[in-house]
Amino acid sequence: MTSYKHDDNSVVVIIGSGAGGGTLANELCQQGVKVVLLEAGRRQSIGTFINDEWAAFSQLTWNDKRTTSGSWRVARDFPNLPAWICKTVGGTTTHWAGASLRFQEHEFRARSVYGGLAGANLLDWPLTLQELEPYYARAEDKMGVTRTNDIPGLPGNNNFKVFYNGATKIGYGATTGRMAINSQPRANRASCQQFGFCFQGCKTGAKWSTLYTEIPAAEETGRLELREGCHVARIEHDAAGKATGVVYFDANGKEQRQKARVVCVAGNAIETPRLLLMSASAKFPDGLANSSGQVGRNYMRHTTGSVYATFEQPVHMYRGTTMAGIVQDEAHLDTKRGFVGGYELETLSLGLPFMAAFLDPGGWGKGFAEAMDNYVNMAGLWIVGEDMPQESNRITLHATEKDQWGLPVPDVHYDDHPNDIAMRRHAYRQSTALYEAVGAKKVYEVPPYPSTHNLGTCRMSARPRDGVVNKWGQTHDVPNLFISDGSQYTTGATENPTLTIVTLAIRQAEYIARQMKSRSL
Amino acid sequence: MSEHPVSLGALAQPRVSRRAFLKGSGLLVGTLWASSSVLLALAPSPSWALELKSLDQASATALLQFCRRIFPHDKLDDAVYALVVKELDEAAAKSAETRTLLTEGVAGLNRAAGGNWAAAPVEKKDAVTASLAGTPFFRKVQGTAVVALYNNEMAFAHFGYEGNAFQHGGGYLMRGFNDLKWLPNPTVQASPAAFGV
Numbered sequence: 001m002t003s004y005k006h007d008d009n010s011v012v013v014i015i016g017s018g019a020g021g022g023t024l025a026n027e028l029c030q031q032g033v034k035v036v037l038l039e040a041g042r043r044q045s046i047g048t049f050i051n052d053e054w055a056a057f058s059q060l061t062w063n064d065k066r067t068t069s070g071s072w073r074v075a076r077d078f079p080n081l082p083a084w085i086c087k088t089v090g091g092t093t094t095h096w097a098g099a100s101l102r103f104q105e106h107e108f109r110a111r112s113v114y115g116g117l118a119g120a121n122l123l124d125w126p127l128t129l130q131e132l133e134p135y136y137a138r139a140e141d142k143m144g145v146t147r148t149n150d151i152p153g154l155p156g157n158n159n160f161k162v163f164y165n166g167a168t169k170i171g172y173g174a175t176t177g178r179m180a181i182n183s184q185p186r187a188n189r190a191s192c193q194q195f196g197f198c199f200q201g202c203k204t205g206a207k208w209s210t211l212y213t214e215i216p217a218a219e220e221t222g223r224l225e226l227r228e229g230c231h232v233a234r235i236e237h238d239a240a241g242k243a244t245g246v247v248y249f250d251a252n253g254k255e256q257r258q259k260a261r262v263v264c265v266a267g268n269a270i271e272t273p274r275l276l277l278m279s280a281s282a283k284f285p286d287g288l289a290n291s292s293g294q295v296g297r298n299y300m301r302h303t304t305g306s307v308y309a310t311f312e313q314p315v316h317m318y319r320g321t322t323m324a325g326i327v328q329d330e331a332h333l334d335t336k337r338g339f340v341g342g343y344e345l346e347t348l349s350l351g352l353p354f355m356a357a358f359l360d361p362g363g364w365g366k367g368f369a370e371a372m373d374n375y376v377n378m379a380g381l382w383i384v385g386e387d388m389p390q391e392s393n394r395i396t397l398h399a400t401e402k403d404q405w406g407l408p409v410p411d412v413h414y415d416d417h418p419n420d421i422a423m424r425r426h427a428y429r430q431s432t433a434l435y436e437a438v439g440a441k442k443v444y445e446v447p448p449y450p451s452t453h454n455l456g457t458c459r460m461s462a463r464p465r466d467g468v469v470n471k472w473g474q475t476h477d478v479p480n481l482f483i484s485d486g487s488q489y490t491t492g493a494t495e496n497p498t499l500t501i502v503t504l505a506i507r508q509a510e511y512i513a514r515q516m517k518s519r520s521l
Numbered sequence: 522m523s524e525h526p527v528s529l530g531a532l533a534q535p536r537v538s539r540r541a542f543l544k545g546s547g548l549l550v551g552t553l554w555a556s557s558s559v560l561l562a563l564a565p566s567p568s569w570a571l572e573l574k575s576l577d578q579a580s581a582t583a584l585l586q587f588c589r590r591i592f593p594h595d596k597l598d599d600a601v602y603a604l605v606v607k608e609l610d611e612a613a614a615k616s617a618e619t620r621t622l623l624t625e626g627v628a629g630l631n632r633a634a635g636g637n638w639a640a641a642p643v644e645k646k647d648a649v650t651a652s653l654a655g656t657p658f659f660r661k662v663q664g665t666a667v668v669a670l671y672n673n674e675m676a677f678a679h680f681g682y683e684g685n686a687f688q689h690g691g692g693y694l695m696r697g698f699n700d701l702k703w704l705p706n707p708t709v710q711a712s713p714a715a716f717g718v
Contacts, residue, residue, distance in 0.1 A: 369593045
């Protein structure tokens with residue numbers, strides 16, 4: 001087991017082991033860099049994952065206290081659970097469904113293409129699709145994305161059959177999509193056995209997760225020290241404004257200080273800005289790397305919602321991959337629909353326990369009971385679309401509430417933008433038409449779940465005054481401090497974010513290793 | 522407790538313990554309905570009992586009837602609703618505040634029903650239930666029930682959810698993940714054949 005001393009200031013410290021941090025750790029180790037990877041959660045395995053929704057939720061979810069504000073319905077339904085993301089080695093790659101779609105070219109130029117939209121804090125990415133393409137290709141190969149690299153698509157389940165037929169009838173095309181789930185054995189991982197518990201941790205390892213790909217690969221190099229159960233409280237810096245290390249609570253609750261040559265933050269888009277804000281100092285009174293004032297702002301979560309429909313005959317939607325099919329016919333830009341940006345429709349299923357929890361939070365009575373009575377005859381899909389960045393949608397430190405470490409809890413504030421509302425309405429209408437085309441008896445428009453796509457709170461910008469990091473994820477203010485997760489997103493795009501987070505991490509690792517070699521870092 | 526805790530969840534076969542008598546606390550008992558064939562197949566005995574830790578029998582019965590009106594599944598056996606009562610009873614045993622909330626809530630139900638909530642006709646029960654929506658008592662029972670009622674093997678059997686795939690035969694690749702017959706199959710481009718099948 002590799003282990004580094006706390007005062008070893010030659011290591012790169014990465015905070016968070018999910019799609020961004022876990023990938024970055026491996027990519028750096030492969031290039032000879034020494035890495036200390038701090039993960040707040042504990043290590044599970046495909047052997048310890050549980051095919052039980054509530055039990056797995058307790059095992060994997062980030063359940064530390066958070067508060068919510070704003071007019072989004074999540075604040076009412078789940079006031080202390082704004083996000084459904086993970087606190088475990090592998091982060092939310094243990095829980096994600098696997099959809100792996102590249103951005104569209106225009107989505108990197110949202111400000112230029114969508115124009116100035118009232119209330120939206122749009123900005124172009126300092127990056128193009130062309131620049132990212134080679135890294136997208138590497139990410140797809142690494143993750144084993146179906147329908148790339150000659151990997152066949154996955155077989156569709158019953159939920160997909162309903163979705164496909166409805167989609168076809170209303171003029172859409174549906175396929176089983178590009179998924180980071182093995183459709184055949186690959187990279188020493190098995191093929192999908194259609195358990196139907198993708199959200200609870202994949203029991204065969206067919207679904208890509210840093211837990212059993214990137215992290216063990218990094219450990220094999222002998223350059224990675226993974227420290228689990230370690231919650232970072234602040235990042236420290238010297239008089240010159242360079243990061244010197246991090247202070248964290250270890251698995252025994254003991255405060256530790258790890259020195260570092262470079263610090264990379266990948267705690268997901270709530271914890272990452274929270275950590276920068278908690279690292280405020282005399283030199284950085286508004287929070288570390290926050291000269292722009294944009295740390296924590298422009299919080300995006302995708303314009304989501306679900307539609308479930310009941311039929312005369314059985315579906316058994318819970319059998320097989322949780323996200324089994326994708327329609328991209330509304331993903332393009334067409335302002336004639338009454339909104340900018342686009343959305344995907346992706347099949348989704350919930351087991352009986354989570355259907356009860358999420359169908360209509362707070363709901364009860366005959367209508368609710370009738371929906372549950374028809375559970376076996378139900379099909380479902382999820383809407384994922386681009387939401388608008390707004391300065392007032394933001395992560396702040398709560399004035400009085402503290403977590404188990406005595407640290408201020410993050411508050412997550414979100415209001416839908418009128419564009420988000422128009423898009424969701426359109427998507428509900430189209431999804432209803434899709435299911436009615438194949439004989440739906442009743443259609444249920446289900447409100448957004450707590451956010452799994454958390455983005456934009458340390459956004460990338462060409463100019464330091466517009467955002468927090470440059471095109472490499474390097475903070476404008478602190479040269480040896482990087483943001484390595486979805487917080488970097490300048491705008492949200494419509495696609496599920498994991499593939500792009502992994503792509504950016506591969507590219508960032510090259511940059512960091514190069515800069516370290518040339519002694520620029 | 523039952524020797525078959527998995528199949529019948531937390532409910533025991535009837536067995537009145539000496540301790541229960543001494544404490545004067547109650548026992549909620551029932552018999553699986555003849556129509557509950559899927560549950561009868563799971564259960565070691567058609568009779569069930571819940572030994573109460575904090576609430577009395579009348580309150581437990583009233584709460585069970587209240588759950589039945591919040592989530593009215595007319596064909597779902599009382600034995601499943603009793604699992605909600607079990608959760609509420611345990612919460613009451615742990616917290617005096619919760620116990621007060623529940624016992625005062627039950628008193629309110631009786632008052633609103635003109636004396637005996639549990640014996641009131643369904644229409645009356647539904648009107649009373651609707652009048653309480655949003656109150657802390659209602660929210661406590663609803664919030665407990667929305668988890669406990671649907672997160673157990675009996676509910677899974679009743680509603681037709683197959684639960685833990687890993688324990689019950691593995692993935693659905695060879696057992697019905699794409700067995701839907703009432704719609705045409707997708708093209709192989711949209712949905713390729715499964716590996717090894």
